[in-house]
Amino acid sequence: MAGRLPDAEWQHRDGLKKVLATLNDFDGGPRYVGGAVRDTLLGLPVSDVDIATTLLPLDVIDRLEAGGIKAIPTGIDHGTVTAAIDGNNYEITTLRRDVATDGRRATVAFSTDWQEDAARRDFTINALYADPESGEIFDYFNGLADLAAQKLRFIGDANQRIAEDFLRILRYFRFLARYGRGELDAEAVVACAKGAHGLTALSRERIAQELTRILGLIDPVASVELMISNGIFSPFLPELSDSAANDLRRLVTREAQCGQPISLPARYLTLLTCDAAAVDKVAARLKLSNRMREGFARRLAAPAPKPHNVRKIAYRADIETARDVTMLYACDSDVQQCLLRLEQWKSPTLSIKGGALIAMGLPAGPLVAKTLRAIETVWISEDFPDAERQHDIAVQNVKAALSAIRKV
Ligand code: ATP
Numbered sequence: 001m002a003g004r005l006p007d008a009e010w011q012h013r014d015g016l017k018k019v020l021a022t023l024n025d026f027d028g029g030p031r032y033v034g035g036a037v038r039d040t041l042l043g044l045p046v047s048d049v050d051i052a053t054t055l056l057p058l059d060v061i062d063r064l065e066a067g068g069i070k071a072i073p074t075g076i077d078h079g080t081v082t083a084a085i086d087g088n089n090y091e092i093t094t095l096r097r098d099v100a101t102d103g104r105r106a107t108v109a110f111s112t113d114w115q116e117d118a119a120r121r122d123f124t125i126n127a128l129y130a131d132p133e134s135g136e137i138f139d140y141f142n143g144l145a146d147l148a149a150q151k152l153r154f155i156g157d158a159n160q161r162i163a164e165d166f167l168r169i170l171r172y173f174r175f176l177a178r179y180g181r182g183e184l185d186a187e188a189v190v191a192c193a194k195g196a197h198g199l200t201a202l203s204r205e206r207i208a209q210e211l212t213r214i215l216g217l218i219d220p221v222a223s224v225e226l227m228i229s230n231g232i233f234s235p236f237l238p239e240l241s242d243s244a245a246n247d248l249r250r251l252v253t254r255e256a257q258c259g260q261p262i263s264l265p266a267r268y269l270t271l272l273t274c275d276a277a278a279v280d281k282v283a284a285r286l287k288l289s290n291r292m293r294e295g296f297a298r299r300l301a302a303p304a305p306k307p308h309n310v311r312k313i314a315y316r317a318d319i320e321t322a323r324d325v326t327m328l329y330a331c332d333s334d335v336q337q338c339l340l341r342l343e344q345w346k347s348p349t350l351s352i353k354g355g356a357l358i359a360m361g362l363p364a365g366p367l368v369a370k371t372l373r374a375i376e377t378v379w380i381s382e383d384f385p386d387a388e389r390q391h392d393i394a395v396q397n398v399k400a401a402l403s404a405i406r407k408v
């Protein structure tokens with residue numbers, strides 16, 4: 001693994017050079033840290049850029065403001081200030097060490113010692129720093145070797161690092177899914193299992209946020225299997241379905257085979273039972289968004305997907321729901337056919353309206369809406385035929401409705 005940071009797109013983002021220049025100090029300049037360094041070394045795209053500095057947070061704010069850059073005190077108690085410039089945000093964090101921890105949050109002391117700052121970070125591959133000018137990498141805990149070996153390792157003793165902050169358990173499995181193709185650190189997994197009870201100390205939102213990130217990865221299967229077999233879900237998701245591992249594996253395999261995008265509601269549903277009320281209870285407890293909860297409900301209310309009814313599901317709910325239930329619940333031999341029926345298909349609208357039925361002789365009133373619903377049902381069962389056929393269906397249904405009235 002190279003000891004120098006290669007050039008990458010993000011290093012040329014608007015405003016970054018100006019932010020870095022503003023933070024230059026006698027003690028030495030700022031350094032890139034965390035995901036930006038790690039992912040650039042791996043040749044992966046970088047989303048957010050984290051910067052570490054020896055300057056104190058208030059000094060950071062003063063300097064940014066003096067340079068005409070907006071400074072947001074995002075997490076000022078923990079030393080984090082966000083610089084907002086030219087449409088980009090850069091997170092700037094003062095070097096620090098944790099002086100007291102309770103498994104949820106830390107009391108910190110600011111520092112000017114880079115190694116000390118590295119030591120409070122979670123994994124060796126997350127504690128790599130780079131000098132923005134020279135690209136020199138600073139690696140205090142053999143992160144480069146671990147990155148090359150695709151090995152996820154806690155900095156220091158895993159048990160202790162987990163007791164300081166239980167969220168690191170979930171971060172462990174998230175980063176394992178992303179970077180841990182190499183030898184598994186069995187001791188770290190045991191430490192996660194032992195510490196799992198501590199997850200109950202965390203807020204449901206933080207747990208759900210990490211779980212969502214894990215489930216949103218391209219291939220979280222091996223990591224989630226490891227979480228299941230080590231009892232990581234038990235403290236916050238005792239409702240985990242017995243077939244969760246198999247169902248998730250099947251979904252992820254299908255997504256890859258069919259070139260379908262990752263769907264979070266579908267990924268979540270593999271972990272849960274098919275009982276809508278039970279799923280909603282879990283979703284409420286994890287404080288998942290209403291949008292997600294409604295998404296679960298629509299998917300669980302849909303009938304078993306088959307090529308002949310998959311458009312009907314899409315029409316009654318939406319295309320994403322139809323696609324997800326196909327990926328989740330269709331039998332192997334139906335999946336391709338169902339997806340094909342949804343591809344480039346837009347949910348149509350019935351062109352016949354109430355006025356047309358009245359023009360055909362139906363009296364205005366509740367019978368119009370009732371007849372329209374009957375027409376819609378036939379139209380759906382005939383796979384949404386065009387306006388001409390809709391007219392014929394309407395004529396038949398108006399006739400039937402009129403003769404029913406006459407009989408009364
Ligand atoms: P990505 O943003 O791509 O998911 P990242 O490594 O940048 O990955 P962040 O969550 O943005 O992850 O955190 C930035 C850095 O802060 C991490 O690389 C790590 O060094 C440190 N960090 C974040 N959360 C923790 C934590 N709970 N315990 C210890 N260090 C942490």
Ligand code: MG
Pocket residue numbers: 034035036048050
């Ligand atoms: Mg990051």
